[in-house]
Amino acid sequence: MIKTFDDFCLWIYVLVDDLWAEMKTHYKHRRQEPLCSDSELLSMTLISECVGWDVETEALSHWQSHRDLFPSIPSQSRYNRRRRALNEVLKVMRHSLIQHLDVAADCQCAIDSLPIGVCAFHHAPRASSEWRSHEAQLGYVSAKKQWVFGYRLQSLITLRGVIVDFMLAPAGYKDSEVVDEFLHLHPGRRILADKGYVHRELAQCLAHEHGVYLIARTRKNQKRHPLPAALQACIPKWREICETVHSQLVEQFRIQRNHARSFAGLCTRLVAKLTAHTFCIYLNRLFGNPDFLPMKSLAFPN
Numbered sequence: 380m381i382k383t384f385d386d387f388c389l390w391i392y393v394l395v396d397d398l399w400a401e402m403k404t405h406y407k408h409r410r411q412e413p414l415c416s417d418s419e420l421l422s423m424t425l426i427s428e429c430v431g432w433d434v435e436t437e438a439l440s441h442w443q444s445h446r447d448l449f450p451s452i453p454s455q456s457r458y459n460r461r462r463r464a465l466n467e468v469l470k471v472m473r474h475s476l477i478q479h480l481d482v483a484a485d486c487q488c489a490i491d492s493l494p495i496g497v498c499a500f501h502h503a504p505r506a507s508s509e510w511r512s513h514e515a516q517l518g519y520v521s522a523k524k525q526w527v528f529g530y531r532l533q534s535l536i537t538l539r540g541v542i543v544d545f546m547l548a549p550a551g552y553k554d555s556e557v558v559d560e561f562l563h564l565h566p567g568r569r570i571l572a573d574k575g576y577v578h579r580e581l582a583q584c585l586a587h588e589h590g591v592y593l594i595a596r597t598r599k600n601q602k603r604h605p606l607p608a609a610l611q612a613c614i615p616k617w618r619e620i621c622e623t624v625h626s627q628l629v630e631q632f633r634i635q636r637n638h639a640r641s642f643a644g645l646c647t648r649l650v651a652k653l654t655a656h657t658f659c660i661y662l663n664r665l666f667g668n669p670d671f672l673p674m675k676s677l678a679f680p681n
Contacts, residue, residue, distance in 0.1 A: 381677055388448050391422050394658065395425065399472075403417070406468070415449065417461075420461055422449075429631070430678045430679070431632075433652075435459060462651075473654040476658065477543055482537065482540075482541055489535075491536070492548075493531065493625050494550060495637070496550075498529070499528075503528035506528060510642065515549065518551045518552070531547075535562070538617055539620070542624065554572075555575065563591060570592065571595075572595040572596070576595040577596075624656075631675060632656060662677055663677070
């Protein structure tokens with residue numbers, strides 16, 4: 380069990396090092412291993428996201444006080460460069476953990492979007508060409524009744540809280556206009572959704588061609604093919620898990636605080652946060668915790 384911060388760091392490092400040992404034969408080898416190994420750097424990245432050290436200068440400053448855990452702390456520029464280079468590695472590690480998580484195999488899922496702003500609304504007209512070249516757009520968030528300039532994170536979440544897949548879409552697009560790009564990769568799943576995903580042609584295409592059943596809550600003014608009343612009433616309750624998971628991402632992992640100056644930097648940060656979330660669920664499951672979704676006690680043990 381994890382009783383101290385050192386225990387948490389050790390468990391994350393062991394998991395990362397085991398996964399990296401299986402993977403690194405497929406990646407280009409260096410002539411000489413750096414003082415701070417790839418396993419150590421990836422572990423530092425994931426742990427930093429779990430405890431909220433989401434600014435690189437802040438994270439490296441904190442790690443200076445934990446040289447007993449990670450003796451070699453790289454410079455900020457080197458840390459940033461290596462972290463981006465290992466971004467694909469984190470994606471593969473997250474996918475590998477999901478393959479080993481029994482609770483990730485649930486065919487019942489829910490989907491929802493989370494706004495990811497890249498700059499304040501009043502700065503949007505002067506936003507850099509870097510963001511506009513990667514399709515950052517103005518979009519209206521009806522739940523918060525406000526505009527955001529940036530993207531929407533589309534999350535496919537099992538009804539027990541595991542993020543099995545995700546994609547980043549421009550904020551100006553409707554949810555139903557973009558999810559076909561990754562939902563077809565999940566045949567056999569039944570996906571519950573809110574009114575923003577109502578799209579008859581999309582639902583039919585996913586069902587007939589890919590075996591994916593998108594069940595969206597119908598609007599009040601929708602007269603054709605309404606859902607049965609019992610199912611209509613259950614969807615909001617089933618989708619509460621999305622709100623719980625997104626609340627974790629916002630409050631503990633600070634996913635809506637953007638410190639990146641480029642699209643590549645934003646993607647690197649998002650992948651690290653989502654991978655850290657999966658690692659925490661995996662640890663809870665490994666320890667046999669029946670309620671494995673709460674994870675603050677891992678990063679902040681008593």
